[in-house]
Amino acid sequence: xxxxxxxxxxxxxxxxxxxxxxxxxxxxxxxxxxxxxxxxxxxxxxxxxxxxxxxxxxxxxxxxxxxxxxxxxxxxxxxxxxxxxxxxxxxxxxxxxxxxxxxxxxxxxxxxxxxxxxxxxxxxxxxxxxxxxxxxxxxxxxxxxxxxxxxxxxxxxxxxxxxxxxxxxxxx
Numbered sequence: 001x002x003x004x005x006x007x008x009x010x011x012x013x014x015x016x017x018x019x020x021x022x023x024x025x026x027x028x029x030x031x032x033x034x035x036x037x038x039x040x041x042x043x044x045x046x047x048x049x050x051x052x053x054x055x056x057x058x059x060x061x062x063x064x065x066x067x068x069x070x071x072x073x074x075x076x077x078x079x080x081x082x083x084x085x086x087x088x089x090x091x092x093x094x095x096x097x098x099x100x101x102x103x104x105x106x107x108x109x110x111x112x113x114x115x116x117x118x119x120x121x122x123x124x125x126x127x128x129x130x131x132x133x134x135x136x137x138x139x140x141x142x143x144x145x146x147x148x149x150x151x152x153x154x155x156x157x158x159x160x161x162x163x164x165x166x167x168x169x170x171x172x
Contacts, residue, residue, distance in 0.1 A: 050143035051080035052136045053093035060135055062143065063088050073110040073141045077120060080140040081105060096133035098124050110141055117162060118145065119152045126155030139165035 049069040050062040063084070068075030081100040084093050104123035113119045120141045126134075138151040142165045150162035 048144075049076040049079055050140065051076060052139040052143070053080075053084050053088050054096055054132055054136065056092055056094075058132055060132070060139060061091075061093055062139070063093065069144070072144045073118065073120070074108055076140040076143045077108050077110065077122075077137065078105055080136060081108065081122075095136065096130055097136060100124065113152065116148065117150045117152060118142070119154055119159070122153060122155045124155055125157035126153045126160055127158050129153075134160065134163065135166060138163050 049065040049071070051065050052060045052062050055061055063079075065076065065079030068079040071078065080095070081097060082105065083095060083099065088094075100123055107121070107123040109119075109121035111119055111121075118141060120137060122137070129137075134153060137153055141151050142149055147165055150164055152162045153160045
């Protein structure tokens with residue numbers, strides 16, 4: 001082996017990792033978006049009441065509300081308007097809805113107004129709610145029903161146009 005090859009071999013042995021990292025020709029890049037965040041599967045028995053809370057990024061996440069399950073859609077809204085419990089808060093979930101006291105919780109009502117339409121009666125104004133808050137209400141009301149229903153949110157000020165549950169980029 002020639003002296004030049006010998007020196008090159010020793011240099012490569014000593015600087016190998018550094019040469020590999022700096023000599024690969026790949027330039028650093030910024031963050032590359034690779035699609036939507038992973039979906040979270042929530043294990044719950046069928047017809048379990050779900051309250052849809054909000055991540056810090058504004059995405060809806062269902063949280064089982066078994067203590068309200070036998071109350072159907074009304075129970076889902078009661079669980080939602082009671083606010084996130086300790087498990088939800090620990091997971092960083094919150095709500096975009098106004099606080100409701102015990103008297104307000106008693107005023108919640110859910111009923112069918114047509115074959116494919118449900119009306120949720122709420123104890124606060126709904127016209128000024130942001131779209132995420134509206135989706136929280138609609139998805140929670142439908143959590144124990146078939147997702148094909150339309151939901152009308154009726155507050156103390158007005159009734160909003162019927163909507164369907166949309167979260168995580170899908171309607172359901």
